[in-house]
Amino acid sequence: MQLAVRWTPRMWGWALALWMPLTASAQFDDLDSFPSAEPERGCPKRPDVVPFTARNLVGLPGSGWLAHQAVIPESKDRFFPEAERDRSGVKLVPEEDLRKLGAPDRNVPLWVFGKADAAPCRAVPVTWWAVRMGTDADRKTYLMAELQVECDVLPPGRLSGTPVALRQKDAPTGCKLRRTDDSSTSDDGRGLPLELSDVLPERACEAPECTRKWEIFSSRWDDGSAVFDIAVSWMKRGGKKDPCEWETEDASTLLLRSVGALAPVPVKGGGAYFGALYDSSGPRTVLSRTLGTLNVHDAAKPKLAPKTVRYSSPTEEERVNAKRTLSPCKK
Template identity: 20%
Template sequence: MRLAVTLGLLTLAACPPKRGPGGGPAPVGVGCPDANNVYVASYLTPEDGGKGHTGWVLPLHDKVVESVKGVAEYATLDHAAATAAGVPAPPQSVWILAPGVAPCRATIGNYYAAAIDAPTPNLTYGIELTGCQPPPDPSNASAIAAVSADPPSECQVIGPRAVASRLGEIDKQGKWQKPAKETPIPASLAPVIPNHECAAPGCEKLWSIAQVDVGGQPVAWAGAVNWLTVSDECEWKGQRFSGFFVVGPTGAPMKVTEGQDHPLALTAVLADKTGAKVLIAEGPGEYTTYTLGAGTATVGRHLVWLLPHPDSFEALDQLGPVCPEADPGSAVSPPKP
């Protein structure tokens, strides 16, 4: 990539909003918008020495091109140029939702185009947003952008919490160590996970499961399971399974597969006094919002806003040893029986 466009996932807690500075009565708040009026904003930071906007942006469109050679890394566009490129009109009342603070109404700025120097060259388009604070970690942040005429202060952003895991660690000598403890996969989720023969010490089964609760009841899960063949290589091969799930018509977990050009990860659920309303799932350069209700997750908005390097998709469900970036040829020693 020629721009450090953030692709980070949300790390959000269901904290009550705090009043912002200033006096006078607070504006009347409303609940969550429908899924079609929920977007994902990214925090954009130019690479060292690069030019462009630093701050929130709202991605809206992507276009594959033959080459980005000679194309500006980042450029603002007028309305006519954006329309000619196929960029849809942006929403006019956008609120950035962040944990622990009141929703921030962003000011709509210029259209932009950013060149992505990937194996499939592409241009990503959107609109600049100003007036809202940067995330705690500007290098790795995204945020929910809700479209609403009134502040959605009654809408909670609830992120998944870890409920089960079996994950090893790499020690200082570069050796993979078996987990000292593990939490079993929830019984309700176990039936939807496939079975593979995997017996130690030649194979290790690893997992990571998270859950979203609304009103004290689970409404969604995210999970990844790996069955990995132990070897002297720095990255182990094997079978992988991952996905996210909602409560289906029978009350059992149901895997969500629609609205994904590539596998996505559950990042948050929006809920208000009526219950869980919208589920948001993200991946590199792509996101989908889903309407929750009646045992279904219906696609509200699906957007591929950037085409990254294909390798970026591999990290989504990788739980085992990986090759160190600084020394890709080094080996990780297998665990001791």
């Protein structure tokens, strides 16, 4: 025998009252189970950029990197007394001496950009060194630090693998470092792109007595913006067979093409192209290097002189080989 129960409006009300809190709780629990995405901060407008130097270049054993921290004034240099300041060397720095030597606040972490187009990772200094380097004409003592890094960093080698870091409290989420992703030379049999040839000085150079050689390294973005590092050499033979006797003129420039621009413009004070920090809005900071200096260019203001960060004193050999030329005789 089956009993038929007739649900009255009051009974339906009681059932809904009991059921609603359970469903509401389940809905809120579901929302809490999805972590909120961290908002992208992008690249900072005025980045505090930290260069790196290979350990072996300063006289330390092993493979790895040292992060530049400060230039130690001669008046505070107790590591290399007067008798030792005319030669290079490396000495360990006690932690209690860091602040008076100009070390930055250790509570502000470093965010290291290693591999191309990868997000930066957090790093903290663990060991500090006083590094004396340079020539008699230009020798300084630098405060450098070994880092504990939370990601893989390429070993020392080519310039394109040298890391760089930003010093700031919060992670620069959404900010990445782009390296050179395209290159071409006159040996490829192609002509120099017109948009680049317009910014180079004109020289009368007709084959076979004169040869013009060029090379271009560049980074490009989907929005049309790009950075170009171009070098050109004009070589006049003058009837001589030995390339070291040819009259050679060299020129190089760093160029930036902004979004929507028809042609690139020279970046003031640019050296050899190192890379560019970019985010969802495109390139924000262009980095170039000259001897012992990292140049930090504002991509929105290419005609503005860059901020420079001194991180080493070049050796005599580095100075001799610093001239950028495409001549077969590279003296």
